Amino acid sequence: MLMAIELILNSVNINFVVFNKYLYPEKLDGIFFVIFIITIAAAEAAVAIAIIINLYRSHRSIDVEKASEMKY
Amino acid sequence: MTASAIIFYIISAFILGTGVFAMTTRKIFRSAIWLLFSLIGIAALYFWLQVEFIAAVQIVVYVGGIVVLIIFSIFLTQQSGREMPKQSVKRTLASALAVLFGFVLTFLQIWKYNFQPTTKTFDWTVAKIGSRMLSTTENGYALPFEVVSMLLLAAMIGCIVIAMRPSAPTNGKVKEKDLEEIKEDTRTIVTPFNEKSEISEIQQIPSRGDVEEAL
Numbered sequence: 001m002l003m004a005i006e007l008i009l010n011s012v013n014i015n016f017v018v019f020n021k022y023l024y025p026e027k028l029d030g031i032f033f034v035i036f037i038i039t040i041a042a043a044e045a046a047v048a049i050a051i052i053i054n055l056y057r058s059h060r061s062i063d064v065e066k067a068s069e070m071k072y
Numbered sequence: 073m074t075a076s077a078i079i080f081y082i083i084s085a086f087i088l089g090t091g092v093f094a095m096t097t098r099k100i101f102r103s104a105i106w107l108l109f110s111l112i113g114i115a116a117l118y119f120w121l122q123v124e125f126i127a128a129v130q131i132v133v134y135v136g137g138i139v140v141l142i143i144f145s146i147f148l149t150q151q152s153g154r155e156m157p158k159q160s161v162k163r164t165l166a167s168a169l170a171v172l173f174g175f176v177l178t179f180l181q182i183w184k185y186n187f188q189p190t191t192k193t194f195d196w197t198v199a200k201i202g203s204r205m206l207s208t209t210e211n212g213y214a215l216p217f218e219v220v221s222m223l224l225l226a227a228m229i230g231c232i233v234i235a236m237r238p239s240a241p242t243n244g245k246v247k248e249k250d251l252e253e254i255k256e257d258t259r260t261i262v263t264p265f266n267e268k269s270e271i272s273e274i275q276q277i278p279s280r281g282d283v284e285e286a287l
Contacts, residue, residue, distance in 0.1 A: 003107045006138060007091050010114050013130075017123055023187065025194035028204055032213050034126055035201075038133050039220050043227035045138045049145045050235040056149040 002048050009041045076120075083120060087113040098156045100146055108139045125198055 013034045020030025087110055094106035111134045118127035208214045 021194045025192045042133050046231050047227050050231040054234050
């Protein structure tokens with residue numbers, strides 16, 4: 001599901017913080033990137049879970065491969 | 073090897089191990105719990121890096137928000153004890169190849185780049201972050217801040233609209249029973265507001281004759 005996306009975003013965050021701390025300690029850009037990534041990840045998770053709950057309501061399943069039909 | 077390095081290796085082994093478990097276990101609820109442990113480990117790594125602000129944000133947003141949301145949605149949508157179906161060999165092979173190529177690419181990049189260790193100290197404070205966040209000068213982050221706030225607003229409204237109980241069934245087939253329910257709902261909602269809507273119409277039209285007609 002979207003847990004893998006969360007893990008990937010977290011690894012990117014760690015990279016940003018570490019490079020900021022050890023290579024460019026006089027700047028703060030890595031920390032800003034991390035804050036924005038966390039914000040966007042939270043928004044993305046909320047929207048994805050809303051979509052999943054709606055999909056479960058209409059199809060009684062959250063398997064993406066079963067949801068192959070479209071509205072029109 | 074100093075104690076700091078030992079702690080770093082313990083934390084990173086914890087993060088990697090729980091991350092791998094989160095992706096390989098076939099029960100979705102266990103996967104969410106492993107993800108929770110992995111995120112806590114990442115927060116510990118931030119504490120180790122002495123960026124306590126990011127660690128606090130990590131715990132509040134991820135551990136307190138996103139994982140709880142994921143667990144709630146798992147409980148709402150399916151039986152947590154059921155095992156997921158096994159992935160096909162083709163898919164496993166493709167993902168293994170992707171992981172291998174990604175690892176080789178990053179490893180070569182890190183190998184080639186000559187890192188210069190700096191002697192400067194990393195000084196961040198929350199006050200500094202806040203003033204940079206709202207400054208409109210060259211290195212300010214005011215524009216991304218505003219854009220992200222608009223994005224959060226849009227995501228909030230989108231979530232409410234998507235997850236709202238739809239007025240008609242979404243799979244296109246409208247059942248008679250549902251239609252009756254919808255009609256009753258709209259009747260109960262619409263009728264008390266009729267008088268108010270007339271009043272607002274009158275207020276919007278400034279001309280005197282219209283008001284007199286309506287009255």
